[in-house]
Amino acid sequence: MKKLKLILGVAFVSAAFTMCRKAEQFSEEGYDERLSGGLATVFDETSKAFSHAMAGLSANDQHAHDLGDAAFEQTFVTAPAPMFGGLGPVFNNVSCISCHHNDGKGTPTAGAVNSSLLFRISTSGNNEFGGPAGMDGYGGQIQDVAIFGKQPEAQIQITYTDEVVTYADGTQVTLRKPVYTMQNAYVAMTGNYSLSPRLAPPVFGLGLLENIPESTIVSFADEGDADGDGISGRPNYVYNAQRKQKELGRFGLKANTPTVITQVAGAYHQDMGITSSIFTKESSWGQLQMDDKADDPELPDSILHAVAFYVRSLAVPARRDVNNAEVKRGKELFVQMNCAACHKPVVQTGVDVTFPAISNQRIQPYTDLLLHDMGEGLADNYNDFLANGREWRTAPLWGIGLFEKTNGTPYYLHDGRARTMEEAILWHGGEAERSKTKFVQLSKTDRQAVLKFLKSL
Protein backbone atom coordinates (compact mmCIF):
# COMPACT_ATOMS: atom_id res chain seq x y z
CA MET A 1 0.00 0.00 0.00
CA LYS A 2 2.77 2.39 1.04
CA LYS A 3 4.72 1.46 -2.07
CA LEU A 4 1.70 2.12 -4.29
CA LYS A 5 1.20 5.54 -2.74
CA LEU A 6 4.86 6.26 -3.31
CA ILE A 7 4.73 5.31 -6.97
CA LEU A 8 1.55 7.35 -7.48
CA GLY A 9 3.19 10.23 -5.66
CA VAL A 10 6.24 10.16 -7.90
CA ALA A 11 4.08 9.89 -11.03
CA PHE A 12 1.96 12.82 -9.88
CA VAL A 13 4.96 14.93 -9.01
CA SER A 14 6.65 14.40 -12.36
CA ALA A 15 3.38 15.03 -14.22
CA ALA A 16 2.84 18.30 -12.33
CA PHE A 17 6.43 19.24 -13.01
CA THR A 18 6.25 18.87 -16.79
CA MET A 19 2.79 20.44 -16.98
CA CYS A 20 3.60 23.59 -15.06
CA ARG A 21 6.95 23.90 -16.70
CA LYS A 22 5.34 24.46 -20.06
CA ALA A 23 2.69 26.82 -18.73
CA GLU A 24 4.93 29.23 -16.83
CA GLN A 25 7.53 31.64 -18.07
CA PHE A 26 11.06 31.49 -16.78
CA SER A 27 12.42 34.48 -14.89
CA GLU A 28 14.72 37.01 -16.55
CA GLU A 29 17.91 35.10 -15.86
CA GLY A 30 16.42 32.11 -17.65
CA TYR A 31 16.12 30.32 -14.35
CA ASP A 32 13.00 28.66 -12.99
CA GLU A 33 12.51 30.42 -9.67
CA ARG A 34 10.19 27.74 -8.39
CA LEU A 35 13.07 25.30 -7.93
CA SER A 36 13.94 26.18 -4.32
CA GLY A 37 15.97 22.97 -3.97
CA GLY A 38 17.29 22.75 -7.53
CA LEU A 39 16.86 19.18 -8.77
CA ALA A 40 15.87 18.23 -5.22
CA THR A 41 12.62 20.22 -5.50
CA VAL A 42 9.21 18.63 -5.11
CA PHE A 43 5.89 20.00 -6.33
CA ASP A 44 3.45 19.58 -3.48
CA GLU A 45 1.70 22.28 -1.46
CA THR A 46 -0.29 20.06 0.89
CA SER A 47 0.37 19.21 4.54
CA LYS A 48 2.84 16.59 3.23
CA ALA A 49 4.93 19.13 1.30
CA PHE A 50 8.02 18.59 3.50
CA SER A 51 7.78 14.78 3.54
CA HIS A 52 8.98 13.66 0.10
CA ALA A 53 12.19 11.95 -0.87
CA MET A 54 14.31 13.80 -3.42
CA ALA A 55 13.71 12.44 -6.92
CA GLY A 56 16.31 10.27 -8.57
CA LEU A 57 17.50 8.29 -5.55
CA SER A 58 18.95 4.87 -6.38
CA ALA A 59 16.87 1.86 -5.29
CA ASN A 60 19.29 1.37 -2.42
CA ASP A 61 19.09 4.98 -1.28
CA GLN A 62 15.30 4.97 -1.57
CA HIS A 63 15.26 1.91 0.67
CA ALA A 64 17.44 3.65 3.27
CA HIS A 65 15.18 6.71 3.07
CA ASP A 66 12.06 4.58 3.66
CA LEU A 67 13.67 2.82 6.63
CA GLY A 68 14.63 6.17 8.09
CA ASP A 69 11.14 7.50 7.43
CA ALA A 70 9.60 4.67 9.46
CA ALA A 71 12.10 5.16 12.31
CA PHE A 72 11.48 8.95 12.33
CA GLU A 73 7.80 8.20 13.00
CA GLN A 74 8.43 5.34 15.42
CA THR A 75 7.36 5.78 19.06
CA PHE A 76 10.12 4.50 21.33
CA VAL A 77 9.32 2.61 24.53
CA THR A 78 10.91 1.80 27.87
CA ALA A 79 13.59 -0.93 27.89
CA PRO A 80 13.51 -3.93 27.85
CA ALA A 81 11.88 -4.15 24.43
CA PRO A 82 12.86 -6.19 21.37
CA MET A 83 13.05 -3.07 19.19
CA PHE A 84 12.86 0.70 19.61
CA GLY A 85 13.47 0.42 23.36
CA GLY A 86 15.63 2.54 25.65
CA LEU A 87 13.39 5.61 25.97
CA GLY A 88 14.43 7.79 28.93
CA PRO A 89 14.85 7.56 31.89
CA VAL A 90 14.21 11.26 31.26
CA PHE A 91 13.22 12.66 27.87
CA ASN A 92 11.23 15.37 26.08
CA ASN A 93 9.17 13.38 23.60
CA VAL A 94 8.72 9.82 22.32
CA SER A 95 9.49 10.18 18.58
CA CYS A 96 11.07 12.57 16.11
CA ILE A 97 7.74 13.24 14.36
CA SER A 98 6.03 14.22 17.62
CA CYS A 99 8.21 17.35 17.64
CA HIS A 100 8.90 17.87 13.92
CA HIS A 101 5.24 17.74 12.83
CA ASN A 102 4.98 16.60 9.21
CA ASP A 103 8.78 17.06 9.05
CA GLY A 104 8.12 20.74 9.66
CA LYS A 105 8.14 23.21 12.50
CA GLY A 106 6.85 22.41 15.96
CA THR A 107 4.33 23.73 18.45
CA PRO A 108 5.40 25.70 21.55
CA THR A 109 3.15 24.15 24.18
CA ALA A 110 5.58 22.98 26.86
CA GLY A 111 4.09 20.08 28.79
CA ALA A 112 1.52 18.99 26.18
CA VAL A 113 2.03 15.73 24.27
CA ASN A 114 2.66 17.50 20.98
CA SER A 115 5.08 20.00 22.46
CA SER A 116 8.18 20.64 20.39
CA LEU A 117 9.64 23.34 22.59
CA LEU A 118 12.59 22.32 24.70
CA PHE A 119 14.95 24.21 26.97
CA ARG A 120 18.72 24.11 27.13
CA ILE A 121 20.25 25.17 30.44
CA SER A 122 23.73 26.33 31.31
CA THR A 123 25.76 27.99 34.01
CA SER A 124 28.37 30.54 33.07
CA GLY A 125 31.55 29.32 31.43
CA ASN A 126 32.21 26.54 28.95
CA ASN A 127 32.57 22.77 29.11
CA GLU A 128 35.74 20.91 28.07
CA PHE A 129 34.73 21.12 24.37
CA GLY A 130 34.10 24.87 24.31
CA GLY A 131 30.33 24.35 24.45
CA PRO A 132 27.86 25.54 27.10
CA ALA A 133 28.55 24.27 30.62
CA GLY A 134 25.67 22.15 31.93
CA MET A 135 24.12 22.49 35.36
CA ASP A 136 24.78 20.07 38.23
CA GLY A 137 21.94 17.53 38.39
CA TYR A 138 20.51 18.65 35.04
CA GLY A 139 23.16 18.53 32.35
CA GLY A 140 22.60 20.75 29.32
CA GLN A 141 18.88 20.23 28.67
CA ILE A 142 15.76 20.07 30.82
CA GLN A 143 13.89 16.82 30.17
CA ASP A 144 10.30 17.46 31.22
CA VAL A 145 9.05 13.86 30.99
CA ALA A 146 10.25 10.62 32.64
CA ILE A 147 9.56 6.90 32.40
CA PHE A 148 7.49 5.18 35.12
CA GLY A 149 9.23 5.36 38.49
CA LYS A 150 11.51 8.32 37.62
CA GLN A 151 10.93 12.02 37.98
CA PRO A 152 11.02 14.56 35.16
CA GLU A 153 13.83 17.05 35.77
CA ALA A 154 11.46 20.02 35.79
CA GLN A 155 8.64 21.60 33.84
CA ILE A 156 8.54 25.02 32.30
CA GLN A 157 5.44 27.13 32.30
CA ILE A 158 5.00 29.79 29.61
CA THR A 159 3.04 33.00 29.93
CA TYR A 160 3.03 35.83 27.40
CA THR A 161 2.99 39.58 27.83
CA ASP A 162 1.64 41.75 25.00
CA GLU A 163 3.36 44.64 23.23
CA VAL A 164 1.58 46.68 20.58
CA VAL A 165 3.29 48.03 17.46
CA THR A 166 1.54 50.81 15.54
CA TYR A 167 2.38 51.64 11.91
CA ALA A 168 2.22 55.21 10.56
CA ASP A 169 -1.10 54.35 8.87
CA GLY A 170 -2.60 53.40 12.23
CA THR A 171 -2.59 49.62 11.71
CA GLN A 172 -1.72 47.82 14.95
CA VAL A 173 -0.02 44.48 15.54
CA THR A 174 0.17 42.80 18.95
CA LEU A 175 3.44 41.02 19.71
CA ARG A 176 3.64 38.53 22.57
CA LYS A 177 6.81 38.07 24.59
CA PRO A 178 7.23 34.78 26.45
CA VAL A 179 8.08 34.59 30.15
CA TYR A 180 9.28 31.23 31.45
CA THR A 181 8.86 29.86 34.96
CA MET A 182 10.61 26.69 36.08
CA GLN A 183 8.40 24.39 38.15
CA ASN A 184 8.67 21.03 39.94
CA ALA A 185 12.46 20.88 39.83
CA TYR A 186 13.40 17.35 41.01
CA VAL A 187 16.41 18.74 42.91
CA ALA A 188 17.04 22.30 43.96
CA MET A 189 18.78 24.46 41.36
CA THR A 190 21.72 26.30 42.81
CA GLY A 191 23.34 29.41 41.41
CA ASN A 192 22.63 31.37 38.27
CA TYR A 193 21.71 29.75 35.01
CA SER A 194 20.45 30.75 31.59
CA LEU A 195 17.71 29.00 29.66
CA SER A 196 17.58 28.75 25.88
CA PRO A 197 14.13 28.00 24.47
CA ARG A 198 14.26 26.05 21.18
CA LEU A 199 11.31 25.21 18.99
CA ALA A 200 11.75 22.32 16.54
CA PRO A 201 12.62 23.67 13.04
CA PRO A 202 11.71 21.90 9.77
CA VAL A 203 14.02 19.07 8.72
CA PHE A 204 13.77 19.03 4.90
CA GLY A 205 16.53 20.08 2.51
CA LEU A 206 19.28 19.43 5.06
CA GLY A 207 21.41 17.34 2.66
CA LEU A 208 21.65 20.46 0.51
CA LEU A 209 22.57 22.74 3.42
CA GLU A 210 25.18 20.23 4.56
CA ASN A 211 26.65 20.24 1.07
CA ILE A 212 27.22 24.02 0.82
CA PRO A 213 31.01 24.47 0.76
CA GLU A 214 32.41 25.86 4.00
CA SER A 215 34.24 28.52 1.98
CA THR A 216 30.91 29.80 0.62
CA ILE A 217 29.42 30.19 4.09
CA VAL A 218 32.55 31.86 5.43
CA SER A 219 32.55 34.23 2.41
CA PHE A 220 29.12 35.57 3.52
CA ALA A 221 30.56 36.72 6.87
CA ASP A 222 31.45 40.36 7.38
CA GLU A 223 32.49 40.26 11.02
CA GLY A 224 33.84 43.80 11.24
CA ASP A 225 31.03 45.11 8.96
CA ALA A 226 33.53 46.37 6.39
CA ASP A 227 30.76 47.48 3.99
CA GLY A 228 29.04 49.50 6.73
CA ASP A 229 25.49 48.20 6.16
CA GLY A 230 25.04 47.32 9.84
CA ILE A 231 25.07 43.60 9.09
CA SER A 232 28.05 41.50 10.11
CA GLY A 233 27.34 37.80 10.52
CA ARG A 234 29.87 35.22 11.57
CA PRO A 235 30.27 31.46 11.48
CA ASN A 236 29.99 29.30 14.58
CA TYR A 237 32.69 26.68 15.18
CA VAL A 238 31.52 23.79 17.30
CA TYR A 239 32.62 20.39 18.58
CA ASN A 240 31.91 17.34 16.43
CA ALA A 241 31.33 14.51 18.93
CA GLN A 242 31.75 11.87 16.22
CA ARG A 243 34.99 13.09 14.64
CA LYS A 244 36.21 14.62 17.93
CA GLN A 245 37.30 17.94 16.45
CA LYS A 246 36.11 21.55 15.98
CA GLU A 247 34.10 22.19 12.79
CA LEU A 248 31.85 24.80 11.20
CA GLY A 249 28.37 24.75 12.78
CA ARG A 250 25.39 24.55 10.40
CA PHE A 251 22.43 23.02 12.24
CA GLY A 252 20.55 23.95 15.37
CA LEU A 253 19.12 27.39 16.02
CA LYS A 254 22.52 28.83 16.96
CA ALA A 255 24.39 26.80 14.31
CA ASN A 256 25.55 24.73 17.26
CA THR A 257 25.82 21.36 15.48
CA PRO A 258 28.23 20.52 12.65
CA THR A 259 26.56 17.64 10.76
CA VAL A 260 23.20 15.98 10.24
CA ILE A 261 24.38 12.71 11.80
CA THR A 262 25.57 14.31 15.05
CA GLN A 263 22.34 16.34 15.18
CA VAL A 264 20.27 13.15 14.83
CA ALA A 265 22.36 11.27 17.41
CA GLY A 266 22.05 14.31 19.69
CA ALA A 267 18.26 14.30 19.28
CA TYR A 268 18.02 10.63 20.21
CA HIS A 269 20.30 11.26 23.17
CA GLN A 270 18.89 14.45 24.67
CA ASP A 271 15.31 14.63 23.37
CA MET A 272 14.43 10.94 23.69
CA GLY A 273 16.98 9.46 26.13
CA ILE A 274 18.37 6.94 23.62
CA THR A 275 22.09 6.23 23.56
CA SER A 276 24.02 5.49 20.36
CA SER A 277 27.58 4.92 19.18
CA ILE A 278 28.11 8.72 19.11
CA PHE A 279 26.60 9.53 22.52
CA THR A 280 27.21 6.39 24.57
CA LYS A 281 26.13 7.53 28.05
CA GLU A 282 22.56 8.46 29.04
CA SER A 283 21.90 12.22 29.17
CA SER A 284 21.26 11.80 32.91
CA TRP A 285 24.64 10.12 33.48
CA GLY A 286 26.06 10.99 36.89
CA GLN A 287 22.74 12.34 38.16
CA LEU A 288 20.72 11.15 41.14
CA GLN A 289 18.27 9.06 39.14
CA MET A 290 20.84 7.12 37.10
CA ASP A 291 22.35 3.77 38.01
CA ASP A 292 25.45 4.66 35.93
CA LYS A 293 25.74 1.23 34.40
CA ALA A 294 27.48 1.50 31.04
CA ASP A 295 25.22 -0.55 28.77
CA ASP A 296 25.46 -1.15 25.03
CA PRO A 297 24.15 1.64 22.82
CA GLU A 298 20.35 1.51 22.72
CA LEU A 299 20.13 2.56 19.07
CA PRO A 300 21.74 0.37 16.39
CA ASP A 301 23.99 2.23 13.92
CA SER A 302 21.81 0.97 11.07
CA ILE A 303 18.85 3.02 12.35
CA LEU A 304 20.97 6.05 13.22
CA HIS A 305 22.35 6.12 9.68
CA ALA A 306 18.97 5.51 8.04
CA VAL A 307 17.37 8.39 9.97
CA ALA A 308 20.27 10.72 9.15
CA PHE A 309 19.97 9.75 5.48
CA TYR A 310 16.21 10.27 5.66
CA VAL A 311 16.53 13.92 6.70
CA ARG A 312 19.43 14.49 4.29
CA SER A 313 17.29 13.25 1.40
CA LEU A 314 14.02 15.10 2.14
CA ALA A 315 13.15 17.30 -0.86
CA VAL A 316 12.45 21.05 -0.75
CA PRO A 317 8.96 22.23 -1.75
CA ALA A 318 8.70 24.36 -4.90
CA ARG A 319 7.72 28.04 -4.70
CA ARG A 320 4.25 29.09 -5.79
CA ASP A 321 3.01 32.22 -7.60
CA VAL A 322 6.49 33.30 -8.71
CA ASN A 323 5.10 35.31 -11.63
CA ASN A 324 2.40 37.10 -9.64
CA ALA A 325 3.00 40.88 -9.82
CA GLU A 326 2.52 41.44 -6.09
CA VAL A 327 4.91 38.58 -5.25
CA LYS A 328 7.51 40.06 -7.60
CA ARG A 329 7.11 43.49 -5.99
CA GLY A 330 7.51 41.86 -2.57
CA LYS A 331 10.73 40.20 -3.64
CA GLU A 332 12.09 43.53 -4.92
CA LEU A 333 11.33 45.12 -1.54
CA PHE A 334 12.90 42.14 0.28
CA VAL A 335 16.14 42.86 -1.56
CA GLN A 336 15.85 46.67 -1.15
CA MET A 337 15.32 46.36 2.62
CA ASN A 338 18.49 44.22 2.77
CA CYS A 339 16.64 41.21 4.16
CA ALA A 340 18.57 39.28 1.52
CA ALA A 341 21.89 40.16 3.18
CA CYS A 342 21.14 37.46 5.77
CA HIS A 343 18.38 35.47 4.07
CA LYS A 344 20.51 34.63 0.97
CA PRO A 345 18.18 33.98 -1.96
CA VAL A 346 20.60 31.91 -4.07
CA VAL A 347 23.39 29.60 -2.96
CA GLN A 348 25.29 26.93 -4.92
CA THR A 349 25.95 23.54 -3.33
CA GLY A 350 29.23 21.67 -3.74
CA VAL A 351 29.90 18.60 -5.85
CA ASP A 352 29.09 15.20 -4.35
CA VAL A 353 29.44 12.44 -6.93
CA THR A 354 27.84 9.90 -4.59
CA PHE A 355 24.61 11.88 -4.23
CA PRO A 356 23.55 13.59 -7.51
CA ALA A 357 20.34 15.18 -6.10
CA ILE A 358 22.33 17.45 -3.78
CA SER A 359 25.39 17.88 -5.99
CA ASN A 360 26.14 21.23 -7.61
CA GLN A 361 22.60 22.54 -7.19
CA ARG A 362 21.48 26.14 -7.37
CA ILE A 363 19.24 26.40 -4.31
CA GLN A 364 17.18 29.17 -2.71
CA PRO A 365 17.47 28.50 1.04
CA TYR A 366 17.12 32.15 2.14
CA THR A 367 19.80 31.67 4.78
CA ASP A 368 23.56 32.29 5.06
CA LEU A 369 23.83 29.77 7.95
CA LEU A 370 25.67 32.49 9.90
CA LEU A 371 25.08 33.89 13.37
CA HIS A 372 23.61 37.38 13.68
CA ASP A 373 23.00 39.63 16.66
CA MET A 374 19.20 39.96 16.63
CA GLY A 375 18.93 42.46 19.47
CA GLU A 376 17.70 42.42 23.04
CA GLY A 377 14.10 41.46 22.19
CA LEU A 378 15.10 38.02 20.90
CA ALA A 379 18.08 37.49 23.23
CA ASP A 380 18.20 34.40 25.47
CA ASN A 381 21.52 35.30 27.14
CA TYR A 382 22.73 31.75 26.50
CA ASN A 383 26.14 31.12 24.90
CA ASP A 384 26.48 28.20 22.50
CA PHE A 385 30.10 27.71 21.42
CA LEU A 386 30.91 31.04 19.68
CA ALA A 387 27.26 32.18 19.60
CA ASN A 388 26.51 34.73 22.29
CA GLY A 389 23.22 35.39 24.04
CA ARG A 390 21.91 37.73 21.34
CA GLU A 391 22.93 35.67 18.32
CA TRP A 392 20.85 33.26 16.24
CA ARG A 393 21.41 31.44 12.97
CA THR A 394 19.53 33.04 10.06
CA ALA A 395 16.38 30.94 9.75
CA PRO A 396 16.05 29.38 6.26
CA LEU A 397 12.87 30.80 4.73
CA TRP A 398 12.29 28.11 2.08
CA GLY A 399 8.96 26.41 2.69
CA ILE A 400 7.90 29.07 5.24
CA GLY A 401 4.75 29.87 3.21
CA LEU A 402 3.56 26.30 3.80
CA PHE A 403 3.83 26.24 7.62
CA GLU A 404 0.07 26.77 7.86
CA LYS A 405 -0.46 23.64 5.80
CA THR A 406 2.13 21.43 7.49
CA ASN A 407 1.49 22.53 11.06
CA GLY A 408 -2.16 23.64 11.18
CA THR A 409 -1.46 26.61 13.42
CA PRO A 410 1.90 28.06 12.38
CA TYR A 411 4.51 29.43 14.78
CA TYR A 412 7.60 31.41 13.88
CA LEU A 413 10.99 32.32 15.40
CA HIS A 414 13.20 30.23 17.69
CA ASP A 415 10.60 29.96 20.45
CA GLY A 416 7.37 30.17 18.46
CA ARG A 417 6.38 33.52 19.95
CA ALA A 418 5.37 34.91 16.54
CA ARG A 419 1.99 33.77 15.23
CA THR A 420 2.39 35.43 11.84
CA MET A 421 5.30 36.25 9.57
CA GLU A 422 4.56 39.93 10.14
CA GLU A 423 5.08 39.48 13.90
CA ALA A 424 8.32 37.61 13.16
CA ILE A 425 9.63 40.55 11.10
CA LEU A 426 8.66 43.07 13.79
CA TRP A 427 10.77 41.15 16.35
CA HIS A 428 13.92 41.68 14.23
CA GLY A 429 16.47 43.95 15.94
CA GLY A 430 20.25 44.22 16.31
CA GLU A 431 21.91 43.72 12.93
CA ALA A 432 18.42 43.50 11.40
CA GLU A 433 17.18 46.75 13.00
CA ARG A 434 17.62 48.81 9.81
CA SER A 435 15.74 46.25 7.71
CA LYS A 436 12.94 46.10 10.26
CA THR A 437 12.67 49.91 10.31
CA LYS A 438 12.43 49.95 6.50
CA PHE A 439 9.61 47.41 6.71
CA VAL A 440 7.75 49.48 9.31
CA GLN A 441 8.04 52.53 7.04
CA LEU A 442 6.50 50.80 4.02
CA SER A 443 2.97 51.58 2.87
CA LYS A 444 0.33 49.03 3.75
CA THR A 445 0.25 47.81 0.13
CA ASP A 446 4.00 47.26 0.09
CA ARG A 447 3.96 45.48 3.48
CA GLN A 448 1.35 43.15 2.08
CA ALA A 449 3.49 42.52 -1.01
CA VAL A 450 6.42 41.49 1.22
CA LEU A 451 4.19 39.09 3.15
CA LYS A 452 2.76 37.72 -0.09
CA PHE A 453 6.29 37.11 -1.34
CA LEU A 454 7.17 35.24 1.89
CA LYS A 455 4.00 33.21 1.47
CA SER A 456 5.24 32.13 -1.98
CA LEU A 457 8.41 30.57 -0.51
Ligand SMILES: [Ca+2]
Ligand atom coordinates in the same frame (compact mmCIF):
# COMPACT_ATOMS: atom_id res chain seq x y z
CA1 LIG B 1 17.89 5.33 27.52
Ligand SMILES: [Ca+2]
Ligand atom coordinates in the same frame (compact mmCIF):
# COMPACT_ATOMS: atom_id res chain seq x y z
CA1 LIG C 1 18.94 16.94 31.56
Ligand SMILES: [Ca+2]
Ligand atom coordinates in the same frame (compact mmCIF):
# COMPACT_ATOMS: atom_id res chain seq x y z
CA1 LIG D 1 28.10 44.33 6.40
